[in-house]
Amino acid sequence: xxxxxxxxxxxxxxxxxxxxxxxxxxxxxxxxSQLRPLLPLGIEHMRHVEPFVGGGALFFARRPGRALLTDIxxxxxxxxxxxxxxxxxxxxxxxxxxxxxxxxxxxxxxxxYNQSRRVSNSKRAAxxxxxxxxxxxxxxxxxxxxxFNVPVGSYKNPRILNEEGLHAASRALRHARLxxxxxxxxxxxxKPGDFIYFDxxxxxxxxxxxxxxxxxxxxxxxxxxxxxxxxxxxxxxGSKLMLSNSDVPFIRDLYKDFNIVTVAAPRAINCDATxxxxxxxxxxxNY
Ligand SMILES: C[S@@+](CC[C@H](N)C(=O)[O-])C[C@H]1O[C@@H](n2cnc3c(N)ncnc32)[C@H](O)[C@@H]1O
Numbered sequence: 001x002x003x004x005x006x007x008x009x010x011x012x013x014x015x016x017x018x019x020x021x022x023x024x025x026x027x028x029x030x031x032x033s034q035l036r037p038l039l040p041l042g043i044e045h046m047r048h049v050e051p052f053v054g055g056g057a058l059f060f061a062r063r064p065g066r067a068l069l070t071d072i073x074x075x076x077x078x079x080x081x082x083x084x085x086x087x088x089x090x091x092x093x094x095x096x097x098x099x100x101x102x103x104x105x106x107x108x109x110x111x112x113y114n115q116s117r118r119v120s121n122s123k124r125a126a127x128x129x130x131x132x133x134x135x136x137x138x139x140x141x142x143x144x145x146x147x148f149n150v151p152v153g154s155y156k157n158p159r160i161l162n163e164e165g166l167h168a169a170s171r172a173l174r175h176a177r178l179x180x181x182x183x184x185x186x187x188x189x190x191k192p193g194d195f196i197y198f199d200x201x202x203x204x205x206x207x208x209x210x211x212x213x214x215x216x217x218x219x220x221x222x223x224x225x226x227x228x229x230x231x232x233x234x235x236x237x238g239s240k241l242m243l244s245n246s247d248v249p250f251i252r253d254l255y256k257d258f259n260i261v262t263v264a265a266p267r268a269i270n271c272d273a274t275x276x277x278x279x280x281x282x283x284x285x286n287y
Contacts, residue, residue: 018063018172019165021083022076022129023138024055028199028244031281032061034263039195040240040287046195049239051183053080058197060172067176068189073140075128077180082125084173087166089122090129097130098160106134106152114147133160184230192238200227202246205279221250228254235286247280255284 020027028035035058040046048064050056053071071077082090097109112119113127132138135150143149179185183200190196201219224245234241235258245251247262265281 018060018168020055020057020060021162021166021169022055022079022132025139026199026202027055028057029055030266031244031263032057035242035283036061038242038261038283038285040242040285043195043240046193046240047191049186049190049194049196050199051181051186051196052199052201054199056080058199059176060169063172065175068179068194069173069176070179070181070183070185070189072180072182074180075124076140077178078121079125079128080173080176080178082121083166083170084176084178086122087170089120090125091161091163091166093120093123093126094129094161094166097126101130101134101158101160103152106131110148130160134158183227187230187233190234190237190239194239196234196239196241198227198231198241198243200224200243200245202244202281203248203251205246205248224251224254231255231258231284231286241284241286243284245282245284247282251282255282259285259287261285 020029043062044064046064048059048062048067049069050059050067051070053059053069054076056069059067059069069077069080079090097105109127110131113124113131119127131148131150132140134153134155136153137150138153139150140148141150179189183198186196200223203221203224231241231243243255252260261283262280263283264278266278
């Protein structure tokens with residue numbers, strides 16, 4: 001084989017780009033170029049751990065060989081598992097939903113998603129992705145009963161099914177362990193030498209900017225403090241830690257013993273268009 005043919009074969013074998021399969025509040029897609037230089041040396045030999053995985057922008061950009069991905073949102077974690085284990089089933093179900101998309105259909109599917117427990121895992125994952133791609137601003141909001149209650153978005157022609165993207169996500173997840181758990185469960189799972197990226201719901205910058213209801217419960221200052229305690233425990237254990245949060249005195253004070261730098265983040269999802277400018281965020285590392 002000639003050298004150029006060998007290079008072509010190698011390139012062909014490289015996994016294609018993977019990216020989040022859902023739009024997620026606080027998604028890190030637009031911060032990746034600022035996060036990459038802050039990763040620890042030797043990261044290629046470490047297990048990649050994300051206890052607030054959400055859309056998983058950093059995980060999909062890195063496609064690590066070993067990973068542990070967890071989140072408190074059960075439907076999100078179940079969708080990850082289905083994409084890893086039965087991507088064809090998810091694609092087939094999503095194709096059917098995409099083919100009949102309309103405002104009326106959105107509300108019927110939302111109703112079925114909330115009421116019916118007797119749908120297959122692949123259908124449920126497809127409904128989750130369908131709702132995410134067609135709802136208002138890609139929000140995930142649930143009422144007190146845990147029912148998804150976001151209204152339909154006003155997209156002309158939303159891209160509901162991205163087959164190649166789902167295949168790429170499935171390949172990236174092949175060696176990932178998934179778990180639905182609150183962040184403190186990490187104390188059972190984290191090992192020395194893991195790379196752990198914490199991307200929790202952010203501390204609001206002001207009272208009016210408060211949007212912390214990702215799951216059934218909000219994420220309050222007590223939770224930020226408990227998270228700091230987990231961070232300290234894992235620091236003592238010898239894991240490499242990186243954490244994102246908003247640049248506010250409360251957060252700076254919690255992590256004052258660690259290495260803090262700032263990045264300028266565009267606000268991707270904000271209901272108020274006037275608040276879509278850049279904001280300063282902190283990155284806290286223990287290395
Ligand atoms: C800022 S988002 C993460 C965004 C993600 N890095 C991305 O690129 O899309 C925060 C995530 O934390 C999860 N979460 C909220 N409270 C949690 C808790 N107590 N334990 C674990 N995960 C939690 C939410 O479900 C949400 O997916």
